[in-house]
Amino acid sequence: MLKLTNRQIVLATRPTELPQREHFEIIETPMVSLGAGDVLVKIRYVALSPWQGQRLKDFRNFTRPFAIGELIDCDALGKVVASNDDAMPVGQVVTGRMGWQEYAVIKPSALSRVDADAQVDELMWLTTLSSPGLTAYCAMDLFGRPAPGQTLVVTSAAGSVGSYAVQLGKLAGARVVGICGGQRKCAHVLNELGADAAIDHQDESFEDALRDACGGNAHLFFDTVGGPIADTVFEQLAKYARVLFVGRTASNNSATPHLDPVNLRQLWAREASMQCFSRYSYDERWAFAKDRMLELCQQGRIRSHHNVVEGFSETPQALHDMLAGKYTGKVLVHYA
Amino acid sequence: MLKLTNRQIVLATRPTELPQREHFEIIETPMVSLGAGDVLVKIRYVALSPWQGQRLKDFRNFTRPFAIGELIDCDALGKVVASNDDAMPVGQVVTGRMGWQEYAVIKPSALSRVDADAQVDELMWLTTLSSPGLTAYCAMDLFGRPAPGQTLVVTSAAGSVGSYAVQLGKLAGARVVGICGGQRKCAHVLNELGADAAIDHQDESFEDALRDACGGNAHLFFDTVGGPIADTVFEQLAKYARVLFVGRTASNNSATPHLDPVNLRQLWAREASMQCFSRYSYDERWAFAKDRMLELCQQGRIRSHHNVVEGFSETPQALHDMLAGKYTGKVLVHYA
Numbered sequence: 001m002l003k004l005t006n007r008q009i010v011l012a013t014r015p016t017e018l019p020q021r022e023h024f025e026i027i028e029t030p031m032v033s034l035g036a037g038d039v040l041v042k043i044r045y046v047a048l049s050p051w052q053g054q055r056l057k058d059f060r061n062f063t064r065p066f067a068i069g070e071l072i073d074c075d076a077l078g079k080v081v082a083s084n085d086d087a088m089p090v091g092q093v094v095t096g097r098m099g100w101q102e103y104a105v106i107k108p109s110a111l112s113r114v115d116a117d118a119q120v121d122e123l124m125w126l127t128t129l130s131s132p133g134l135t136a137y138c139a140m141d142l143f144g145r146p147a148p149g150q151t152l153v154v155t156s157a158a159g160s161v162g163s164y165a166v167q168l169g170k171l172a173g174a175r176v177v178g179i180c181g182g183q184r185k186c187a188h189v190l191n192e193l194g195a196d197a198a199i200d201h202q203d204e205s206f207e208d209a210l211r212d213a214c215g216g217n218a219h220l221f222f223d224t225v226g227g228p229i230a231d232t233v234f235e236q237l238a239k240y241a242r243v244l245f246v247g248r249t250a251s252n253n254s255a256t257p258h259l260d261p262v263n264l265r266q267l268w269a270r271e272a273s274m275q276c277f278s279r280y281s282y283d284e285r286w287a288f289a290k291d292r293m294l295e296l297c298q299q300g301r302i303r304s305h306h307n308v309v310e311g312f313s314e315t316p317q318a319l320h321d322m323l324a325g326k327y328t329g330k331v332l333v334h335y336a
Numbered sequence: 337m338l339k340l341t342n343r344q345i346v347l348a349t350r351p352t353e354l355p356q357r358e359h360f361e362i363i364e365t366p367m368v369s370l371g372a373g374d375v376l377v378k379i380r381y382v383a384l385s386p387w388q389g390q391r392l393k394d395f396r397n398f399t400r401p402f403a404i405g406e407l408i409d410c411d412a413l414g415k416v417v418a419s420n421d422d423a424m425p426v427g428q429v430v431t432g433r434m435g436w437q438e439y440a441v442i443k444p445s446a447l448s449r450v451d452a453d454a455q456v457d458e459l460m461w462l463t464t465l466s467s468p469g470l471t472a473y474c475a476m477d478l479f480g481r482p483a484p485g486q487t488l489v490v491t492s493a494a495g496s497v498g499s500y501a502v503q504l505g506k507l508a509g510a511r512v513v514g515i516c517g518g519q520r521k522c523a524h525v526l527n528e529l530g531a532d533a534a535i536d537h538q539d540e541s542f543e544d545a546l547r548d549a550c551g552g553n554a555h556l557f558f559d560t561v562g563g564p565i566a567d568t569v570f571e572q573l574a575k576y577a578r579v580l581f582v583g584r585t586a587s588n589n590s591a592t593p594h595l596d597p598v599n600l601r602q603l604w605a606r607e608a609s610m611q612c613f614s615r616y617s618y619d620e621r622w623a624f625a626k627d628r629m630l631e632l633c634q635q636g637r638i639r640s641h642h643n644v645v646e647g648f649s650e651t652p653q654a655l656h657d658m659l660a661g662k663y664t665g666k667v668l669v670h671y672a
Contacts, residue, residue: 226600240617245600245603245604248600248601248604259599259601260600260601260604261597261599261600262597262598262600263595263596263597264562264581264584264597264598264612265584265587265596267612268581268584268596268612270612271611271612271613271614271617272612273610273611273612274610274611275607275610276600276604276606276608276609277607278604278607281575281576281607
């Protein structure tokens with residue numbers, strides 16, 4: 001028996017720095033009836049991402065900011081519980097942009113099917129086989145191309161995208177130096193992800209440790225952070241190094257997201273080339289990347305490291321904690 | 337009859353901003369005798385370049401700073417007046433890094449011959465067929481590749497390198513928008529270099545005028561300036577635009593040359609790719625570029641726009657004036 005009301009979490013007021021519970025409101029809405037071709041999905045897990053923090057602010061980048069009162073969007077995994085589309089039967093597990101709510105009414109074309117026969121942990125369809133993993137795969141495959149004999153530096157190496165960049169770099173035979181915040185994450189990057197070195201940017205020896213690990217000869221830099229950490233990495237780049245700018249969480253989550261300077265001097269002195277990468281431009285590569293990553297998952301060569309927070313109403317706090325760097329790996333919230 | 341003394345201009349004290357006469361000293365030195373294989377060149381013209389201003393400061397980039405008391409290095413053109421090398425006869429006109437002095441004792445391997453039969457203005461061997469022209473050629477040929485249907489933006493478009501970027505862009509069939517300082521330079525870029533639009537960055541309408549000229553659809557950006565002017569151009573780049581960082585005079589000549597931030601946000605939003613380019617890495621392309629540029633000169637399709645300042649002792653003032661933006665095109669100083 002379906003509930004008659006849906007619960008949603010919407011934006012109440014805009015945070016200027018890290019979002020807190022008070023910036024959100026839980027509202028009850030009547031369950032809308034299904035239109036022609038719609039399906040109703042009962043959401044089981046939602047995935048938290050840095051871009052959600054960015055879209056809470058009044059700042060335009062790839063996508064518009066959330067409006068006050070608007071449902072917070074996100075990737076989610078759920079099960080079809082009612083369907084007006086014969087090709088998408090009740091019981092099918094799906095992923096898609098369904099948002100912080102208990103139920104979503106959505107067109108099947110906006111959903112991806114979870115392949116129950118694929119024999120991988122179901123949550124990998126929200127991590128390795130969704131935005132975080134596929135973003136890292138596409139960026140590495142199309143532009144990064146790490147190779148044996150090369151040193152790859154990855155920022156936010158314990159993070160949702162960075163952790164795949166580290167693993168893919170190792171699979172490609174590169175020497176991988178991961179940067180992350182705190183000794184707990186460093187141990188994870190070293191022991192679980194297999195990096196050759198893990199450097200703590202919160203430690204006062206950061207610059208020296210990075211120099212020791214890179215020796216001014218880093219060939220490829222996979223960056224999702226920007227800001228002063230990236231500037232420190234630039235000083236360790238080899239001549240003709242390549243920089244992949246895949247994200248910029250340092251500025252997204254700052255009070256001044258419109259400023260995002262990089263110190264070109266170090267890049268210029270090394271005649272570096274840089275590529276800004278957004279996953280939103282590579283839809284046509286998504287299926288290819290998903291097939292390849294699924295293979296790697298099934299072979300046990302790529303692993304997903306995620307955290308599951310319990311409870312719909314804990315979503316805002318979980319977002320805060322994730323943006324504050326509390327978690328190692330992707331953060332999922334379990335709804336039902 | 338050769339003089340018994342040579343005059344040289346050396347660094348006396350370091351400028352923190354634009355160099356003035358007082359930062360230099362003219363010294364008389366005894367003429368050194370030629371070693372085995374050496375030649376003596378009587379210098380006729382020296383070429384002034386932004387990197388000279390940078391090397392006056394205590395700041396390391398591609399090359400070390402000039403030492404106090406050191407001869408100021410530069411490209412120069414002169415005639416061999418004594419030779420201990422049969423293959424480099426007296427009377428041969430040559431170019432090379434000979435510095436601010438009346439005579440240079442130098443190995444022929446460090447010199448390039450001026451081809452008197454090539455039927456081009458002799459001074460083009462110091463401009464179009466030397467660093468400024470060949471830097472622009474190599475950067476455009478190896479990385480820029482402007483094409484019909486594309487919009488190319490060039491900063492310092494009336495400058496020694498930028499003026500060739502504009503001309504090469506037009507020859508390649510691109511629509512070219514030149515940026516420079518002041519109406520006089522704009523007229524030059526439009527009427528002499530053939531740009532499709534010339535925008536004055538000193539005018540308060542700069543941003544609007546650039547938007548009108550580019551319409552947010554600039555495909556290629558050839559930048560030799562950096563700083564706020566480049567940041568303004570970033571806002572007019574097309575999706576997947578390419579940026580060639582060929583110089584950074586905005587910071588070289590500032591009081592804080594160690595800082596050279598670019599606002600990555602605009603580049604990231606457009607998924608731009610960037611290439612830092614230094615001519616010093618492309619020696620092996622130099623001969624190819626020179627042959628091609630010579631052809632273009634002989635066909636009258638590329639022109640050199642240079643200024644000749646009279647007199648050895650005027651060199652420091654000429655450097656100041658060039659760095660202050662007084663001149664349109666390359667600045668040469670006539671020594672003898």
